[in-house]
Amino acid sequence: MNDLDMDFLVGSDDEGRPRRGSNTSPGRDSGGRRGRRRKRRRNRGGFLAPMLAIIVLIGGVGAAGFYGYTWVRDVMTPDDYTGQGSGEIVVEIKEGQSASDIAQTLQEQDVVKSVKAFVNAIGAAGKSASLQPGEYTMRKRMAAAEAVKLLDPDKRLREKVTxxxxxxxxxxxxxxxxxxxxxxxxxxxxxxxxRELGLPSYARGKLEGYAFPATYEITPKMTALEILTKMVDRFNQTADKDDLQGKAKALGHTSHEIMTIASIVQAESGTKEDMGKVARVIYNRLDGNPPRELAMDSTVMYALNKYGIEASHKDLESKSPYNTYGRMGLPPGPIANPGDDAIQAALNPTKGDWIWFVTTCPAKRVTKFASLESDFLALKQEYERNKVNGC
Incomplete structure (x- = not known):
């Protein structure tokens, strides 16, 4: 009987005697060898089962991982449109709005699909801090990255008015x-x-003189009131910078009187360099001993809604309180909107004793000043000659 046959006969009978084929001799370890062979056969089957389980498990984890990654990707990637969009819509960015505030506005107007998409796009472009208030032409259903491009400050809808x-x-x-x-x-x-313009109390409820001349950026949505209020705001800033109220008091005049003087200085001066001297003539007339009439053609022309540098004899018959030939002191208020140079001249007149000035050559903006009446009359003759012969 071979070893294979003997493997099936190993054991003892009911009385404990060895069965046929059993060998208990210590010199022969046939039973040990047969045990090792049986273990090897069992191990071959035991190895395959765990391997199969591991393969199945890895496959399950892989599938779960794939679907999990897809789910995370969908959650982490915000909804966004594609392309440059279509149509046209004007979007307003207001002062003080953050990138997320702007994103909310864009989403509400269906420019972008989600707030998160725009916030991500503006962050990726590094432009969160460069957003500026204004109105922008956008399109409906744009990719967030495309929307960011249209919010360039240079693309704001605005018009410069000087x-x-x-x-x-x-x-x-x-x-x-x-x-x-x-x-x-x-x-x-x-x-x-x-009430809405924000005029200073000393303006006496009149905008003339307080609509500050400058270059303004005006957007299509701004109302007429908003535009004029912006001009008054600019005046108030200038008045604060120049310490208008403090310096006016030091000169013995109200702020309104200073603005009236500044408007006459602006109207009568041919150049910036003349402004301080013109202001001095006005003060010398107002504060002289005795005071004199201002006798300014510009105030008369304002009263008659005319333009020019020379009032006619008929014009001088006007009964308007702005006719400074027929009454003493300043007119009721400004006759124009002076700039900062004229305001500065009114607050800081050039030192001198001039009482008169004549623009002897209007074409070249030449103005000459006189302290004596005889000199003044000579300047008038020079002006008359230049009108005929040129200068």
């Missing part, structure tokens, strides 16, 4: 109407809205 020094209010309102396309009556109504 208002020159010395413009009368009536002309300022006309220019604003022409350049913004808004009806003139809207500006006229806004100019009378004293």
């Amino acid at each position: 208002l020159k020094e010395g413009l009368r209010l009536v002309d300022t309102l006309k220019q604003l109407s022409t350049e913004t396309g808004k009806p003139l009556r809207e500006f006229q109504q806004a100019a009378r809205n004293v």
Whole structure:
């Protein structure tokens, strides 16, 4: 009987005697060898089962991992449109809005699909701190990255309007109407809205003189009142910078009187260099001993809604309180909107004893000053000659 046959006969009978084929001799370890062979056969089957389980487990984890990654990716990636969008919409970014505030506005107007998509895009572009208030032309359903590109400050909808020094209010309102396309009556109504304009108390409820001349950025959505309020705000800033109230008091005048003087200085001066001297002539007349009439053609022309540097004899017959030939002192208020140079001249007049000045050559803006009446009359003759012969 071979070893294989003997493997099935190993054991003992019921009485404990060895069965046939059993060998208990210590010199022969056939039973040990057969045990090792049986263990090897069992191990071969035991190895395959755990391996199969591991393979199945890895496959399950892999599938779960794939679907888990897909789920996380979908959760972490915000909803976003693709492409450059279509149509056109004007979006306003307001002062003080954060990137997330702007994102909310864009989502509400269906420019971008989600707040998160825009916030991510603006962060990736490094432009969170460069967003500026204004109005922008956008498109509906844009990719967030494309929306960021259209919020470049240089692409804001705005128009620069330059208002020159010395413009009368009536002309300022006309220019604003022409350049913004808004009806003139809207500006006229806004100019009378004293409470909303933010005028200083010393303006006496009149906008003339306090619509500060400068270059302004005006957006399509700004109302006439907002535009004029912006101009008054600019005046108030200048008045604070110049310490208008403090210096006016030191000169013995009210702030309103200083602004009236500044407006006359602006209207009568040919150059910036003349302004301080013109201001001095005004003070010498007002504060002289005895005081003199101002006798300024510019105030008479304002009263008659005329333009030019020379009032006619008929013009001088005007009964208007702005006719400074027929009454003493300053007119009731400013005759134009002076710039900062004229305000500075009114607050800091050049030292001198001049009583008169004549623009002897208007074409070249040449103005000459005189302390004696005889010199003044000679300057008038020079002006008359230049009118005929040129200068």
